[in-house]
Amino acid sequence: NAGVTQTPKFRILKIGQSMTLQCTQDMNHNYMYWYRQDPGMGLKLIYYSVGAGITDKGEVPNGYNVSRSTTEDFPLRLELAAPSQTSVYFCASSLTGPNLNTGELFFGEGSRLTVL
Amino acid sequence: TQLLEQSPQFLSIQEGENLTVYCNSSSVFSSLQWYRQEPGEGPVLLVTVVTGGEVKKLKRLTFQFGDARKDSSLHITAAQPGDTGLYLCAGERGSRDDKIIFGKGTRLHILP
Numbered sequence: 001n002a003g004v005t006q007t008p009k010f011r012i013l014k015i016g017q018s019m020t021l022q023c024t025q026d027m028n029h030n031y032m033y034w035y036r037q038d039p040g041m042g043l044k045l046i047y048y049s050v051g052a053g054i055t056d057k058g059e060v061p062n063g064y065n066v067s068r069s070t071t072e073d074f075p076l077r078l079e080l081a082a083p084s085q086t087s088v089y090f091c092a093s094s095l096t097g098p099n100l101n102t103g104e105l106f107f108g109e110g111s112r113l114t115v116l
Numbered sequence: 117t118q119l120l121e122q123s124p125q126f127l128s129i130q131e132g133e134n135l136t137v138y139c140n141s142s143s144v145f146s147s148l149q150w151y152r153q154e155p156g157e158g159p160v161l162l163v164t165v166v167t168g169g170e171v172k173k174l175k176r177l178t179f180q181f182g183d184a185r186k187d188s189s190l191h192i193t194a195a196q197p198g199d200t201g202l203y204l205c206a207g208e209r210g211s212r213d214d215k216i217i218f219g220k221g222t223r224l225h226i227l228p
Contacts (some may be wrong), residue, residue: 041220042218042220045202110158
């Protein structure tokens, strides 16, 4: 029972490089999210999607892009990496969207990114 | 502005002691959730509270949603080393375009 799978788990980038963090879920959830977690700062929403073909910005979208071509996959692309993007990135999915009284967020294990 | 304030930020106590951590806001929330996150892993849901004044128990953990639905507390009785982790509260205000909001978390360390 895989749930939400993220790759890679760790990555070091040089300033200006680009990369894609992969996220896939096998629970047929329509809602998917990307968060970043910085020490002592909780989870900040980067982008989210309410279904295939639909994406929208969260609280901190600058420097990132997403796509949602299938229900299962929600990759996060970093263009021109900067040290400020050093963080732990979490992908999550849910069945019912931002309606917590009927659902929960299922998180991946995280991807730790360092930009030097 | 942090919509969900969690306190304390850090807590280190001896095994067997009791503790309470808090999640407070000036906004009314439709529902609140508590997650626990262990090192190297993603957060995992512990409980959802939806009714003002609601109390839910999960073994030694007791969760309460404030009467006005602006705050919540988590009480742990006889803490054990396995309770160590980052406790996050998350809420949604119920409006159509609302997003799920997370607090910064309380990092709990139970000493054996």
